[in-house]
Amino acid sequence: MDQMISANIALDIFGIILSIIPIVYVLSSQRYCQQLNRYFLGVSISNIFMITGDLSDWLIQDVSTRSLQVILSVFSVVYYAASAFVLYFFARYLAEYLKITGRAVKRYLAAVRLVCSVQIFFAIISPFTGAIFYISVHGYQRGNLFLISQIVPLFCYILFTAFVIVYRENLTLREIAFFLLYIFVPLGGGAAQMFLRGIAVVNIGVSLALLLILVNIQFEYELTLRKKEDELAQMRIDIMLSQIQPHFLYNSLATISHLCKHDAKKAQTAIQEFSLFLRGNMDSLKKRNPISFEKELNHVKNYLYLEQQRFQNRLKVIYDIQVSDFYLPPLSLQPLVENSVRHGVLRKEAGGVVTIRTRETKQDYLVIVEDNGIGFERSKEFPNLGEHAHIGIENVRSRLQTMVHGSLKIDSDDMGTSITMRIPKE
Structure with missing residues (x-):
């Protein structure tokens, strides 16, 4: 015993x-x-x-x-x-x-x-x-x-x-x-x-x-x-670099230079928006977790302000935000909006409208980016534009799935494009 x-x-x-x-x-x-x-x-x-x-x-x-x-x-x-x-x-x-x-x-x-x-x-x-x-x-x-x-x-x-x-x-x-x-x-x-x-x-x-x-x-x-963290870090770098394209920097600075000569007050605002845009991209490299939708939306607004100053009446933006108290991967909305602007409405001579909507269901939060541009198929006719859009969207899709178990759906025809991000509440 x-x-x-x-x-x-x-x-x-x-x-x-x-x-x-x-x-x-x-x-x-x-x-x-x-x-x-x-x-x-x-x-x-x-x-x-x-x-x-x-x-x-x-x-x-x-x-x-x-x-x-x-x-x-x-x-x-x-x-x-x-x-x-x-x-x-x-x-x-x-x-x-x-x-x-x-x-x-x-x-x-x-x-x-x-x-x-x-x-x-x-x-x-x-x-x-x-x-x-x-x-x-x-x-x-x-x-x-x-x-x-x-x-x-x-x-x-x-x-x-x-x-x-x-x-x-x-x-x-x-x-x-x-x-x-x-x-x-x-x-x-x-x-x-x-x-x-x-x-x-x-x-x-x-x-x-x-x-x-x-x-x-x-x-x-x-x-x-x-x-996965290493892959996400590389994706964040790829997204950031894809957004800060040389042509965008040159065009933004050219727009600011033009405003300095004709409207000093608008030039000052444009410089502030430009600096906030750059800071938002740089800050995104440090983010390992999802960020609030409001913060991501503010970053998108900085980008759209600069594009609207450049293209004036050719680019109109509608915000239909019904819910904002949720989180999503950093730099996930920006590429979708940029796609609608660059590869959608601005491919039309008369320009068009980009609409950003948010909705809520019992299970999900929805973020919808719509435009009345030329659609995905016609955008492929322009050298490198279709490929660039595809890489950026697939990058967002991958990070959306990995970070918040979300999904991304695209509906596109020659009347425009609608991209929906679905983010589960749980």
Whole structure:
């Protein structure tokens, strides 16, 4: 018996050491700033508390005094409460990793919160009621409602398995294998420990599975994330350079020079708009996250003001903004508006109208850029213009999908073009 106690103490200490490794990893290099890593950190810390609570059962064998019984009761509550938090944080980690939104995920998380709350509640009242456990002079004893502490993890693991299977298309076979491994190792250990008390295999199983996820999923996820960030950074540079074309700079400066001779006040305003436009492009290189629509719209207005000063009545702009409280990738509206101006209305001798609209549905925010220009097909007749427009729009489409899970739709004919950005609310 003493050998089994010593073995279980050693296994629990080893499990704590294994759980410290992911914590050190997440806390280094500010990885905890990412939501996914914070959930992973929550799983690891909760796992340490769970093992610590279990460790007390093996360390405190003599509970002949009231104070030792109280201490063991407190650590037992910690064990059951922490095990519920392990399940909860893993549920959040899984949902965040899969990047799934909608009612199904809300119900999934609500179900996990409910059952975990039930376990925490009964754990807290157990020292007074003996629900899940009670402490006697003989030590830790299982209570009449001990089965709750087994059904809750079982329910959650079944839910996790179903979640992985339903959204398996979002995962590689390797990711599916290690997620299922994390689920079934504790599940199998829990089943064994339920019938054979004295074999502490659940804690070490969870710790090992957690380490496997760190090595085989989390590391690879971070490498993929860094690669995407590098691609997005290059896209931001490409977009910025595509917008600050030499001809635009020359023409803007020529317009300002003309205004200096004929209208000093307008020239001063044009210089301010020009500087704001350049600053907006430069600032966009620093932005790694979506920005507010209002900020993006202000940048577009700087650009349109300069173009209107140059082309006067040939370029008219209509703003139909019904909603603005949302976020989108930096420099995502500007290329679409520039496309409507340069490759649409200004290809017509009489010019035309560019309209910027925003709308809201139950699921999405819509940003619509319309023009009554010559359309995409006819714009291809002009050297390099069609290709330039295509590259800029595809760049926006890619960043829209990567940064906010949005989409971009184009409708174009010889009567004009309509481009719609769809940005999910969740």
